[in-house]
Amino acid sequence: MSVIYLDFNRTTPMAPSVVEAMKPYWQTHFMLPGQEHAHAQAIGESLEHAREGVAALAGCEPFEIVFTGGGTEANNLGILGLVDGQRQRNGRADFSQRQLQSSRLRPASYDTQSATPDRDANQDDQPRHPEVGNDANWQVPGHILVSELEHESVLGAAARLAQFGWDIETVPADKNGICDAEAFESRLRDDTRLACLQLANPVLGTIQPVRETADACHSRGVLVHCDATQAFGKIPVDVKALRADMVSISGHKFYGPKGSGAIYVRRGLHLCPILFGEAREMGLRPGAENIPACIGLGAAASMAARCASDVSDTLTDLRNYFCNGLISSLSNGAVLLCEDAARLPNTIAIELPGEARRIQRAARQLVFATAQSDSPPDEITRALRAIQRTDYQIGRTVRFSLGWTSSHDQVDRAIELIADACDTLSR
Amino acid sequence: MSVIYLDFNRTTPMAPSVVEAMKPYWQTHFMLPGQEHAHAQAIGESLEHAREGVAALAGCEPFEIVFTGGGTEANNLGILGLVDGQRQRNGRADFSQRQLQSSRLRPASYDTQSATPDRDANQDDQPRHPEVGNDANWQVPGHILVSELEHESVLGAAARLAQFGWDIETVPADKNGICDAEAFESRLRDDTRLACLQLANPVLGTIQPVRETADACHSRGVLVHCDATQAFGKIPVDVKALRADMVSISGHKFYGPKGSGAIYVRRGLHLCPILFGEAREMGLRPGAENIPACIGLGAAASMAARCASDVSDTLTDLRNYFCNGLISSLSNGAVLLCEDAARLPNTIAIELPGEARRIQRAARQLVFATAQSDSPPDEITRALRAIQRTDYQIGRTVRFSLGWTSSHDQVDRAIELIADACDTLSR
Structure with a gap:
């Protein structure tokens, strides 16, 4: 059973270009910038190049x-x-x-x-x-x-x-x-x-x-x-x-x-x-530099900088398609949260007509987030309490978060599975 | 020019088996243990398996x-x-x-x-x-x-x-x-x-x-x-x-x-x-678990546990061969440090008949460690001062550290290059 991943706000897979960028630094260019060799100095330059990539994404100086x-x-x-x-x-x-x-x-x-x-x-x-x-x-x-x-x-x-x-x-x-x-x-x-x-x-x-x-x-x-x-x-x-x-x-x-x-x-x-x-990282972080991780972050930043606004538009369309599909297939039994606020293009917090964790167990092909614990409250519970949702409502709320690899097909299938699960549970 | 790496105490390349072990966790099994899905739970089990690997190497409970x-x-x-x-x-x-x-x-x-x-x-x-x-x-x-x-x-x-x-x-x-x-x-x-x-x-x-x-x-x-x-x-x-x-x-x-x-x-x-x-890691470390890193550490630990004593013997032989070769080719102008103490099988701290950083520049094919800074003192300088070496002696001391991929051929070439460099500098 292939999984439909709708939990990109929790974590994401590494992009192929990120893996490719990191690869040379695992076994070939494995030295640290502090080592006394030209190869090590070249690695130090790669590190600074990665820093420039992050700075370019964030709009600041390296x-x-x-x-x-x-x-x-x-x-x-x-x-x-x-x-x-x-x-x-x-x-x-x-x-x-x-x-x-x-x-x-x-x-x-x-x-x-x-x-x-x-x-x-x-x-x-x-x-x-x-x-x-x-x-x-x-x-x-x-x-x-x-x-x-x-x-x-x-x-x-x-x-x-x-x-x-x-x-x-x-x-x-x-x-x-x-x-x-x-x-x-x-x-x-x-x-x-x-x-x-x-x-x-x-x-x-x-x-x-x-x-x-x-x-x-x-x-x-x-x-x-x-x-x-x-x-x-x-x-x-x-x-x-x-x-x-x-x-x-x-x-x-x-x-x-x-x-x-x-x-x-x-x-x-x-x-x-x-x-x-x-004293590494301008005196602010000690320890051997995790060169592959920094290179990977730089590569992810460069990729994001290149396509962030395109991605934003695509995700907004897909999110709206997902929301509308859910709401219509659930016969208006779903409540989209924070609809009036400016929101991320990929995130849907929605109250469903059924208990979220039971829906999750029924729609096992989907990965999404629900409230897990109220003492101590998990991230979902805390955010929903902050907007004054009741415990009953929190128990029926899910968070879907789309990613760069999310597709209309996946969203169609997700709507179908959620609707089926809600239907089964309501009977 | 291929490099002969003799600085394994500073950092090591990732072993092929470590890279292989980590690979599935970058893009396929990229979820976090806390996510609500069977796949995520399986990843949590892999994390615990990695912990067992580290515990087995260290001789403690996971x-x-x-x-x-x-x-x-x-x-x-x-x-x-x-x-x-x-x-x-x-x-x-x-x-x-x-x-x-x-x-x-x-x-x-x-x-x-x-x-x-x-x-x-x-x-x-x-x-x-x-x-x-x-x-x-x-x-x-x-x-x-x-x-x-x-x-x-x-x-x-x-x-x-x-x-x-x-x-x-x-x-x-x-x-x-x-x-x-x-x-x-x-x-x-x-x-x-x-x-x-x-x-x-x-x-x-x-x-x-x-x-x-x-x-x-x-x-x-x-x-x-x-x-x-x-x-x-x-x-x-x-x-x-x-x-x-x-x-x-x-x-x-x-x-x-x-x-x-x-x-x-x-x-x-x-x-x-x-x-x-x-609260992650038994409440002692927050943040998303770096699953690939933990899996990689577990794999490195398992590998080390399997071959640590063999490796120890092989490295001891190679180190002694290296030391003897250096001392004889330098006409007894080299002083091996801490010879009477129990030592790691891979490490050689040795004073050479010449300024270490000039030898380093002359033998560019080799990567090894020398004192770099006395204010603040780097690791090499601090250790040598601790055993009461003079600044003059510290400036002539190098640290070679062998690894699992070090070979007799590499060591022969290193001896040759160091001897040549010392010879050139003494003229």
């Missing part, structure tokens, strides 16, 4: 991209590394020489001094490079705003800071699955240091107003972290237009390798590493 | 193996995660519900209560499962002993703890490149909580007396972390016989994938995660 081991690590580095970095920068004296050495290894252009506010002053699409945080006292734990739609790794990193006295406040979503800029703005305090808002929700597909939120936050000197792991490869993402100070990227969400990821760190922003060891 | 993104992360988790875990266990009340939930997800057998001292009491090769640390007050920063031969990631994690008030004391090596048990024992204090001793030094190849050190530490209630990343795949490693409480493993050091690693965490020992998010 030196603003730090490779990580995935989206979770990127989110942790963005939040925990920022707090440490700002604290160090604010003159804390007892940081070890080791870390000072690490930051010395960064390119000069990475330093605050080289931020170029003049260049940006009259360019609306450029971030304003607010030197926020400089005047704030990061020595004393402050206030952090976190949208309630955030990924578990953002919430987890914030909860970690709560252990050290930081006040973490959750910003609620509205019924359309949006945390709007006003919701953030109204909660800003004098001691607010950071706001975390994802770009796209993995469950609802809703696209958050990151730019408006960033503008509101920056005007009060508050930094912004944006988890965009669900957006890359599905919609064009320009980190400068978003104006977030940090943006997380995950390779396996858009046909890159598992164990690959990156974080955009705006030029001039000072972070510290969260894992310790040799 | 649930004592936690997959990480590499050796550096394993060392960080062992040291930083332990301190947090012990602090939490000692009754600190303000840890978030999130983390308590994470630890609830661990299998019951992972809890302290299930440690079975009775079983082990009369078995000399079994660790004594000392319930060390329980009586100690981990709330107050204490004292940590770290061998001066440790990897940068162990030193970095310890330096991180120093920022929080921990007293980090370095244990010096002797001239043979050994940190002996007495050197640790004589430095134990009432507030010593942890000792870190690697199993094998990457530069000198010296094998450290981990078991004796662990016994001395345990008798004083002190836990032991052992970075064994340079030992796996080169010599048999039995973590129970070593008696260390935590042992780090790195995949790319023995023909596994880069970005793969693991840590053995003795049953009953309580760690906290160092990255935050969803």
Whole structure:
């Protein structure tokens, strides 16, 4: 029985071009950039080429991209590394020489001094490079705003800071699955240091107003972290237009390798590493570079940059075809969620006329997502609760997410199987 | 020009069997264990099979193996995660519900209560499962002993703890490149909580007396972390016989994938995660499982377990042949370091009659390691300083490390090239 995969928001297969790009680095070009040989130096150049690919997709400078081991690590580095970095920068004296050495290894252009506010002053699409945080006292734990739609790794990193006295406040979503800029703005305090808002929700597909939120936050000197792991490869993402100070990227969400990821760190922003060891990745991540993973992420990024807007249109058509098919074949017994919000082109959160997990067992050929656990609540449950769905409704809701290999045939078959399952269960 | 690779301690190519084992998980079996489908569950079983492979190599139970993104992360988790875990266990009340939930997800057998001292009491090769640390007050920063031969990631994690008030004391090596048990024992204090001793030094190849050190530490209630990343795949490693409480493993050091690693965490020992998010890997590591990397590490471990002792003998012969050839062709102008110590079968640290980096440039066909930097000192420089080599000597010292694909022909050619280079430079 061939599987119809409708769970691309959870993970994706590696694209053939990604596998091809990585292949030479497993056994032939297996050296590390630090090794003393011309071959190793060539591998270092390949790594920088991959970084350029990611930077081109994100719309930033290559030196603003730090490779990580995935989206979770990127989110942790963005939040925990920022707090440490700002604290160090604010003159804390007892940081070890080791870390000072690490930051010395960064390119000069990475330093605050080289931020170029003049260049940006009259360019609306450029971030304003607010030197926020400089005047704030990061020595004393402050206030952090976190949208309630955030990924578990953002919430987890914030909860970690709560252990050290930081006040973490959750910003609620509205019924359309949006945390709007006003919701953030109204909660800003004098001691607010950071706001975390994802770009796209993995469950609802809703696209958050990151730019408006960033503008509101920056005007009060508050930094912004944006988890965009669900957006890359599905919609064009320009980190400068978003104006977030940090943006997380995950390779396996858009046909890159598992164990690959990156974080955009705006030029001039000072972070510290969260894992310790040799100074790699501009001093922000130790450990032997995972060259194949970085090359794979670069290849996935180049592919996404080439076809993101085409893909976006194709997926939107297919998604609408899927939604309409489901709703008509279920005799209007289905409720599409967050229909009025801007959404990812590939994501459908829909309440079905039947218990989701029983439908799942009946339609075994399909792979899609349902709520699995309410204590602790899984990602699906959390997102649906955030938009005030009842437990009964949550138990009947599924998330379909389409991908680059999804076809009309697959969608037709999925509609048929879901309709059959609902029909069987209702009898 | 084909390269003769003599730098296997730095990194290794992936073995063909490792690539083959990983291949199905890139594009076909690309799902994650948490997904709601039989295929995903099968992938979860493959992950556990890989864990069994690593456990078999290390000589422990599968649930004592936690997959990480590499050796550096394993060392960080062992040291930083332990301190947090012990602090939490000692009754600190303000840890978030999130983390308590994470630890609830661990299998019951992972809890302290299930440690079975009775079983082990009369078995000399079994660790004594000392319930060390329980009586100690981990709330107050204490004292940590770290061998001066440790990897940068162990030193970095310890330096991180120093920022929080921990007293980090370095244990010096002797001239043979050994940190002996007495050197640790004589430095134990009432507030010593942890000792870190690697199993094998990457530069000198010296094998450290981990078991004796662990016994001395345990008798004083002190836990032991052992970075064994340079030992796996080169010599048999039995973590129970070593008696260390935590042992780090790195995949790319023995023909596994880069970005793969693991840590053995003795049953009953309580760690906290160092990255935050969803509870995976028994609550100790969040983020989507890097299934291909784990499968690859499992395959590398199985291969190493099958042939580690054969490989060890073959490499010892080849290393001795290489050493003798070098010494005789250099007319006794070479000095083999740490000759009297137990050493890895593949590693040669040798002072040559000429400046190492000039020899390297002259013998461009060879890849081997030399000291690169003295501020901050690189790994080679640090190890050589630890055995009291002068800067002049360090500048003339190289590290050759052989691998499973090294041949007599390669070694003959290497001897020839090194002898030619030394000859040319001396004229």
